[in-house]
Amino acid sequence: MGLDQYLYAKNFTSKVSDANKYDRIIESLEAGDFSQLCQFPYASVSLAVGYWRKQNAIHHWFVINCQDGEDDCRESYVSREQLEELREICQKVLADNSLADELLPTLPGFFFGSTEYDEWYFSGLTYTVSLIDNLLESIPSGWDFAYGSSW
Secondary structure (H helix, E strand, C coil): CCCEEEEEEEEEEECCCCHHHHHHHHHHCCCHHHHCCCCCCEEEEEEEEEEEECCHHHHHHHHHHHCCCCCCCCCEEECHHHHHHHHHHHHHHHHCHHHHHHHCCCCCCCCCCCCCCCHHHHHHHHHHHHHHHHHHHHCCCCCEEEEEEEC
């Protein structure tokens, strides 16, 4: 048990907006028979593109900035600008560790892991910067992001 955190890249298409793309998705999922049941057929693709384990400071940032302060394990929309903001905060804290408690504080919780500003904390920030750099470079602008967690 513990805090598991996920970042997803999501894309939406419909028979109306891009029939070729929609048809390729339906064919690849072998969903032809039941895809015809809806009056407005669409497909939503969700790919897990990031994972953290017990990085409670990162979780706390998403809860405050993307979930209106409600930590209820729901999936929530994350804009590219929010990812850029998180990356910038992580970079500032990595450049000056004394800013950790002010800019990216830890969050205690049942099974949330350590609240120390230690090697685990800073390795999580390094991973977050690298992950966001890779995502913003490789995922096209038509895709959305979402954050979710469980414990």
